Amino acid sequence: MAMAAAAVLRRRGSQALLSAPSQVASMGARYPAVPQPEIAILGARSVSTQIVRTRMKSVKNIQKITKAMKMVAASKLRAVQTRTENSRGLWQPFTALLGDAPSVDVKKNVIVAITSDKGLCGGINSTSVKVSKALLKMTSGPEKETKYVILGEKGKVQLIRDSRKHIEMTVSELQKNPINYTQVAVLADDILKNVEYDAIRVVFNKFQSVISFQPTMATILSPEVMEKESESGGKVGDLDSYEIEGGETKSEILQNLTEFQFSCVMYNAVLENGCSELGARMSAMDSSSRNAGEMLDRLTLTYNRTRQASITTELTEIISGASALEG
Amino acid sequence: MLRHAAHRLASRAAAGSISRRALATAPAPAEAGEDPAFVEAWKKVTNIIDPPQTPMSAMKPRPPTPASIPSKLTVNFVLPYKSEITNKEVDMVMVPATTGLMGVLPGHVSTIAELKPGVLSVHEGNDVTKYFVSSGFAFIHANSITDVVAVEAVPLEQIDPNLVQKGLAEFTAKLGSASTDLEKAEAQIGVDVHSALNAALTG
Numbered sequence: 035m036a037m038a039a040a041a042v043l044r045r046r047g048s049q050a051l052l053s054a055p056s057q058v059a060s061m062g063a064r065y066p067a068v069p070q071p072e073i074a075i076l077g078a079r080s081v082s083t084q085i086v087r088t089r090m091k092s093v094k095n096i097q098k099i100t101k102a103m104k105m106v107a108a109s110k111l112r113a114v115q116t117r118t119e120n121s122r123g124l125w126q127p128f129t130a131l132l133g134d135a136p137s138v139d140v141k142k143n144v145i146v147a148i149t150s151d152k153g154l155c156g157g158i159n160s161t162s163v164k165v166s167k168a169l170l171k172m173t174s175g176p177e178k179e180t181k182y183v184i185l186g187e188k189g190k191v192q193l194i195r196d197s198r199k200h201i202e203m204t205v206s207e208l209q210k211n212p213i214n215y216t217q218v219a220v221l222a223d224d225i226l227k228n229v230e231y232d233a234i235r236v237v238f239n240k241f242q243s244v245i246s247f248q249p250t251m252a253t254i255l256s257p258e259v260m261e262k263e264s265e266s267g268g269k270v271g272d273l274d275s276y277e278i279e280g281g282e283t284k285s286e287i288l289q290n291l292t293e294f295q296f297s298c299v300m301y302n303a304v305l306e307n308g309c310s311e312l313g314a315r316m317s318a319m320d321s322s323s324r325n326a327g328e329m330l331d332r333l334t335l336t337y338n339r340t341r342q343a344s345i346t347t348e349l350t351e352i353i354s355g356a357s358a359l360e361g
Numbered sequence: 362m363l364r365h366a367a368h369r370l371a372s373r374a375a376a377g378s379i380s381r382r383a384l385a386t387a388p389a390p391a392e393a394g395e396d397p398a399f400v401e402a403w404k405k406v407t408n409i410i411d412p413p414q415t416p417m418s419a420m421k422p423r424p425p426t427p428a429s430i431p432s433k434l435t436v437n438f439v440l441p442y443k444s445e446i447t448n449k450e451v452d453m454v455m456v457p458a459t460t461g462l463m464g465v466l467p468g469h470v471s472t473i474a475e476l477k478p479g480v481l482s483v484h485e486g487n488d489v490t491k492y493f494v495s496s497g498f499a500f501i502h503a504n505s506i507t508d509v510v511a512v513e514a515v516p517l518e519q520i521d522p523n524l525v526q527k528g529l530a531e532f533t534a535k536l537g538s539a540s541t542d543l544e545k546a547e548a549q550i551g552v553d554v555h556s557a558l559n560a561a562l563t564g
Contacts, residue, residue, distance in 0.1 A: 123447065126420050130423050137396050165413050172403060215442070251413040278473055278474075294497070
């Protein structure tokens, strides 16, 4: 008897539940601003499914956004890549003439670190910063002075934390307009005017392929150091054996040569770093959308399981109530 | 208790794998063209980060100076936005150096020449290709390779003589009315370039 009463209560309870949503649904109809069609269908047990459903919606949006960012990066990369490859011939004559002296030991070193302004581009900025910091340690010593010139916001943010006193100058918003040689030449001129240097080391990521970027360091010596190295038979090749055709003194020509070399190397470096940034962003966004897809699958499974469990529970209650009444 | 056991097991496994990994890694071999002194100095500072590549390793090594004078000159002509001529074998190159038009033949003594605005001509047999160069540098190496690096260059056919005349008149006027040193210098450069263009078109 008590069981039957309990069963009736349960049935009426489930009926009450079924009616409540209809009331809510009618409320929803009267106040269309109230967003409750989901509650209307499933009743009070939908709370957990609603949470899952909100999460699914946000994860789906994230997936769409990251996919779009990947497409944008891919299209920009195609444009910059051709220009980068065309500019690769620019620094080769200088290296052929002057050789490369990365291990040169001088008093004043300037490290030009090229990083990006925007984030979400994988680990290339951290790699550049790590290499720059190691270079700082390598070139520091008694009577020696090393300074940073930072291009790009991300590098500035990372280096300003612990090396603030070493930073000489920072430049940002480099990639706002498509890069051309004149712009980089002006920037190089600016740097050379404001910074005293014996050797400049430019740190950037060389673009090898869409998924591989190699941190690279190019060294440019000041004209005085170059003369000294060539006289002492260092790695500068046989600079002395070259006749200077220019009418003016050798040091003036060397000065022009250094400035020209710096602007050419900077142009190539900025382009290569831009390419690497876009490639890294492409792969970062690609893995992000893939992760979002996997997360979405897992959430869908959870959602379905919860939904089916709630339906089964309701059915069980109704059926047991009905069988209790009959039997 | 089970939780602690699992934790201890995980930490031991991690430690074991790390030590195994450390034993397994061999030092990375130096790449061709790398500067060993640089790699040495780098390794002293840090062992975790690989040393950065240097431009030497990205470039093909140049051939050494041959014993006898070769018959042809190899020319590389590069601009910031493209490599105009790469490794082309020619007979003669005339470069507009600041001291005047300079002819380069195979076996020319090694020279560094600064260029002024003028005409660069490449002679290959009977055909001559002429470019107007804005300025740059020319390196003539002992192994009969010539590198010309210019900021801007256009084939002569693409220059419009009317615009050249207009530009020349404009800059001459600016030079006359210039007040500050900077304006004078800019106007002078404009006049130089345009007169060189004029000479290139007529001469």
